[in-house]
Amino acid sequence: MILLNRRDAATLLLAQLLAPRAEAAAAEVVIDNFTFTPATLNVAAGTTVTFRNRDDIPHSVVSALRPPAFRSKVMDTDDSFAFVFDRPGRWDYFCGLHPHMQGTIVVT
Amino acid sequence: MSDNEIGRRGALRCMLWAGSGVIWTVSGGVPRALGDTQPADGFTFAQVSDSHIGFAREPNMDTPGTFAAAIAAVRAAPARPALLLHTGDVSHLSRPDEFDAAEKIMAGAGLDTHAVPGEHDVIEDGGAAFMARFQSRERGKGGYYSFDQGGVHFVGLNNVIDLRAGGMGHLGADQLAWLADDLRGRAASQPIVVFAHIPLWSVYPEWGWGTEDSAQALGLLRRFGSVTVLNGHIHQVMQKVEGTLAFHTARSTAFPQPAPGAAASPGPMKVEAPRLRAMLGVASISQVFGRSELAIIDTPLGA
Ligand SMILES: [Cu+2]
Numbered sequence: 306m307i308l309l310n311r312r313d314a315a316t317l318l319l320a321q322l323l324a325p326r327a328e329a330a331a332a333e334v335v336i337d338n339f340t341f342t343p344a345t346l347n348v349a350a351g352t353t354v355t356f357r358n359r360d361d362i363p364h365s366v367v368s369a370l371r372p373p374a375f376r377s378k379v380m381d382t383d384d385s386f387a388f389v390f391d392r393p394g395r396w397d398y399f400c401g402l403h404p405h406m407q408g409t410i411v412v413t
Numbered sequence: 414m415s416d417n418e419i420g421r422r423g424a425l426r427c428m429l430w431a432g433s434g435v436i437w438t439v440s441g442g443v444p445r446a447l448g449d450t451q452p453a454d455g456f457t458f459a460q461v462s463d464s465h466i467g468f469a470r471e472p473n474m475d476t477p478g479t480f481a482a483a484i485a486a487v488r489a490a491p492a493r494p495a496l497l498l499h500t501g502d503v504s505h506l507s508r509p510d511e512f513d514a515a516e517k518i519m520a521g522a523g524l525d526t527h528a529v530p531g532e533h534d535v536i537e538d539g540g541a542a543f544m545a546r547f548q549s550r551e552r553g554k555g556g557y558y559s560f561d562q563g564g565v566h567f568v569g570l571n572n573v574i575d576l577r578a579g580g581m582g583h584l585g586a587d588q589l590a591w592l593a594d595d596l597r598g599r600a601a602s603q604p605i606v607v608f609a610h611i612p613l614w615s616v617y618p619e620w621g622w623g624t625e626d627s628a629q630a631l632g633l634l635r636r637f638g639s640v641t642v643l644n645g646h647i648h649q650v651m652q653k654v655e656g657t658l659a660f661h662t663a664r665s666t667a668f669p670q671p672a673p674g675a676a677a678s679p680g681p682m683k684v685e686a687p688r689l690r691a692m693l694g695v696a697s698i699s700q701v702f703g704r705s706e707l708a709i710i711d712t713p714l715g716a
Contacts, residue, residue, distance in 0.1 A: 339620075339678035361470050362680055363506060363533070369578035379506060379536045382470070399578035402532045405621035407579055 333357060334408060336364050336380070336400075341408035350393050350412050357385040364406065369397035376401070456563030459487040459494040459524070460608070462645030463665030465533065466515040467505030472684045476505075476667045477514055479690075483666040484522045495563055497524040500645035500663060501531030501573065501610030503547065507538075512546050530556050531610040531646060532573040540574060557588055559595050566599060568592065570609035572624045582611030582624035582646075589629050596633055604639040612644040614653060614660050617673035622647050631658060647679075 330352040335342050337359040348354060356366045358380040366386055368374040374396065377386035390396065390412045400406035464480040473479060487494060499519065504511035519526050528547040530540050535556075544556050548569075551558035556571030570592070572582035584592075596605075607613065613630060615623035624630075634640045635656065642660045648670035653660040668681040668689075676682075 339680065360678075360680065363536075365536075367578075381506065397578060401576065402536070403621055404576040404578055404580045405619070 331355065334410075336360055336406075339364075339400075339403060339406055341398075341400075341406060344407075345409045345411060347411045347413065348390055350391055351389065352412070353387050353389050354410055355385050355387045356380070358382060363402065365401040366398050367401040369399055369407075456565065457490075457492045457494045458496045458498065458563075459490070459522070460498045460500060460643055460663050461487070461519075461666055462500040462610075462663040463502040463531065463648055463667055464499070464515055464518075465502055465505045465665065465667035466518075467508060467511035468667055470681070472681060472686075472689050473668045477518060480515070480666045481518050481521065484518055487522050487524070494524060497522050497526045498567075498569075498608050498643065499526060499528040499547075500608050500643055501529050502533045502645065502665075503528060503531070503543070504534055507534055507536040507542065509542070512542065516546065527551065527560070527567065527569055527608075529569045529609055530571055530573055532576070535573055540571070555588060555591075557591065565604045565606055568595065568605065568607045570607060570613075570630070572609050572611045572613070572627075577625075580625050581615075581618060581621045582609075582613075582627070584624060584626050584630055589626065589633075592630055593633055596637075599637075601637050603637065604641070605634060605637050606641045606643065607634065608643040610644065611646045612651070612660070612662055613642050614655075616647060616651060616662070620673065620679045622673065622679075631655075634658065 330349055332346055332348050332352055332354050334346055334354060334356045336356060339360065339362070341356075346354065356377065358364050359382070361382055363379050363381045365379045366375070366377040366388075368376060375388045375398070377388075379402070380386060390410055393412045396410040396412065398408055398410070461480070461483050464483075465476050466480060468476050487497060497519070503515045526547075528543075530543045530547075534540060534543040540556050544553065548556065548558065551560060551569070553569065553571075556574065557569055559566060559568045561567070570584060570588065572584050574583070575585060576583055607630075609624075611624050612622055613624050613627040615627075617623070631642075635658070638657055640658045642658060644660070644662045645665070647662050648665035648668065649662065649672065650664055651660070651662045669684065670679050671682055
């Protein structure tokens with residue numbers, strides 16, 4: 306019984322990996338020179354967006370909603386933060402250390 | 414070659430000032446920035462800023478070293494300062510080991526030290542760790558406090574908490590109400606020194622170099638005859654005079670940042686080692702503390 310269950314689980318996992326699914330979508334925002342690039346990123350609902358700090362100064366990513374819908378820890382050089390954007394809409398964010406740095410994720 | 418040698422010798426002498434500790438004296442109720450050649454005849458205090466302990470990239474792999482050099486300069490000043498102000502970004506990432514190292518170096522001055530947080534000091538916990546370590550004596554609730562010494566009323570403000578999207582530095586309603594209370598009933602003749610991390614005037618909003626609600630704070634200060642506002646954050650010297658208010662930003666002891674709009678971003682300037690010390694204060698001392706600069710600072714304060 307136990308063996309059978311394991312095999313079932315393995316089969317299911319394989320099917321998940323092979324199937325084209327919206328959840329698997331990924332996109333990236335690069336932080337450099339005190340700028341989020343692209344400033345506006347359009348993604349499908351369920352996309353995992355990774356924010357990567359390529360700057361030589363720490364930055365963070367904080368949702369502009371109060372309270373914030375998402376918030377990274379501070380990212381030193383080469384650190385990153387990933388967030389799954391499930392809900393459609395316009396998600397504005399900024400850097401918690403340098404709030405003049407702003408970006409938007411548009412989820413459709 | 415001999416020119417170079419003289420230049421080097423001069424630079425070495427001035428390297429006492431590496432990292433730019435600023436010595437202030439209050440003479441006749443008027444704070445003045447002091448050079449190392451000018452004897453003090455009044456109450457003096459020192460300012461250091463933006464030590465960024467924990468930063469170890471170009472152009473400065475040794476921020477503890479340059480911070481220690483600034484503290485040594487304060488210690489060696491001909492006029493013994495009565496206290497030391499640190500205008501924030503003591504650490505780079507608010508880490509306990511960074512706070513530890515900074516605290517030890519600062520203690521080397523052997524002076525009463527009063528600090529306000531920079532945005533790098535309040536990263537994870539709204540600044541609780543910073544306040545517990547560096548403001549325990551003043552017992553400021555939200556990272557701000559005041560005290561009197563040498564006839565001067567010192568006000569330390571916190572403009573790095575709860576920053577808003579697209580905004581700049583921020584004091585908030587609670588702190589402004591506290592400031593109004595703190596200043597109420599004080600004689601207009603008492604010199605006031607306000608110190609905070611982000612400039613309390615709009616240096617360059619495009620880079621967030623200013624404080625959104627500073628006008629309200631400055632409004633409360635205008636009735637005083639002598640107000641000196643000391644800030645850090647922008648890692649370069651800037652001065653401005655507005656009636657009885659004199660503004661001064663101090664250099665960083667860690668790395669220089671570009672003049673407003675002079676680069677694509679306000680990131681650290683990549684300067685070579687021999688030039689770095691100059692950018693941290695060495696070669697510009699005569700400009701900062703020279704007579705012409707002093708005249709700019711002095712004129713409105715005693716008015
Ligand atoms: Cu930032």
